Amino acid sequence: MTSRLTESGATVSEQVPLSTLTSLRLGGPARVLAECATTDVLVDVVRLLDAEGVPTLILAGGSNLVVGDAGFDGVVVRIATTGVELGAGRVRAEAGAVWDDVVAKTVDAGFGGLEALSGIPGSAGATPVQNVGAYGVEVGSVLHRVRLLDRRTGDVRWVGPEALGLGYRTSVLKHSDAALVLDVELEVRPDGTSAPLGYRELATALGAEEGERRPAAEVREQVLALRRGKGMVLDAADHDTWSAGSFFTNPIVSDDALPAVLAAVAARVGADVRVPRFPADGGTKLSAGWLIERAGFGKGFPSEGAPARLSTKHTLALTNRGNATTADLVALARQVRDGVQQAFGVRLEPEPVPVGCEI
Structure with missing residues (x-):
């Protein structure tokens, strides 16, 4: 299987401690780690493993996993895709893109709407799975569509948020291996203003009223400050x-x-x-x-x-x-x-x- 994974384009290693790939820095070894740097390689690798019935764990940022001390006796597929594209009122990110990098790029380009989600660890592909949220904004409120690999049929297709069963910190994708997120596309504000401030702590810190809009860069800076004060921005020294x-x-x-x-x-x-x-x-x-x-x-x-x-x-x-x-x-x-x-x-x-x- 290792050689077939390599032939599919993955970078393959054995007995890799998963503690090096999770934000908790916990977890025993992966029997095999297959890193996929492009979406085409990712799709080919997952299709291969599913066809062969190989136990598979999908991992990207590793910020929402608690991995046992015995590790994972199968193939860990690490999503290492990183592409981010900005367009008119939209941002498209590959599943492995670091989420805060996605937010930062939208703000730096003069777009608003994602700033309240600054500093959240993990990958872009995990955000609709968890319907991540912070400071009054959820991904579900800005999500335009998601590209999925249907692991039962092998098909790849775009679906809208209505197909995901989004709820508070959940979706139909969570606790299920039926589909894998390949790309996410989110709606952003071209005028550079924030989403309406819907969280009192954030509005107070900004000296604003709830419901106000502020420059996205200003809101992002304050969100990061609040999260750092709570130990919620990754820092290897802390x-x-x-x-x-x-x-x-x-x-x-x-x-x-x-x-x-x-x-x-x-x-x-x-x-x-x-x-x-x-x-x-x-x-x-x-x-x-x-x-x-x-x-x-x-x-x-x-x-x-x-x-x-x-x-x-x-x-x-x-x-x-x-x-x-x-x-x-x-x-x-x-x-x-x-x-x-x-x-x-x-x-x-x-x-x-x-x-x-x-x-």
Whole structure:
């Protein structure tokens, strides 16, 4: 199989530690790593592996994976495509393009609309899979279309966002191997103004009102500053950024369950405490970070010296302090999840995708 992958145009290596390819810097070895620098090579390689029934893991930026300590006993296909094209009101990016580079290029070219998504780690191809979002903007709100490889038929086609089942931090592409994103095409504002400011923290930092538009470059600069303050911009020298970003999604509590949750919060932290909550499809969205802190898990939990800890800047990030194993991180995730459920009756769901481990 290794020779056939090479013949398809991939750069092939063996026993590559996946810790070198993930933002958590965790994960055992890949039996085989096939790097694909062009979309044609990527399509050929994935078609070959699927036809042969070879266990396959697709990896690009590695920012949303929790890979087990045993690694992956199959072929890891690394998407190394990097092309970005700007046109009239649109930007097209190949799946392996670094997402923040895509945002930076649009802003530098005088386009707006993506600036609130600055600093998010990972690749362009992962953004519709996760429907990534930050500071009041989701990829789904700016997505024009996505080019997919249908892994069941081998066909390549463009689809619109309506075909993706986009929801809060999810899509039909997540937790499914049925299709692979090859390219994304997004709508941008040619006048260089931002999307309407829809997040209070960002508007306040800019001295603006919610709903205002500001120059995209100004908003990008402020978003990056806010994210750096939370350890959410990758920095090899800062262990607070050795993470998968926000580890848990903000829970959506049904209308029927909400009174019991609020009563549990009141019993623990006081009836006069305002609980951050927001309307959402299916109920009310609560802040996972807020619940984690009120359940007794503060920044830096459990203690200095622990191999896996909550970020010292942001309780929603679980971090590798330099010598953690995936088992250490998973144990911490379970402790936090179970503690929040015990305290408030709310079960937090992890955002990263586990590979070879169970959270």
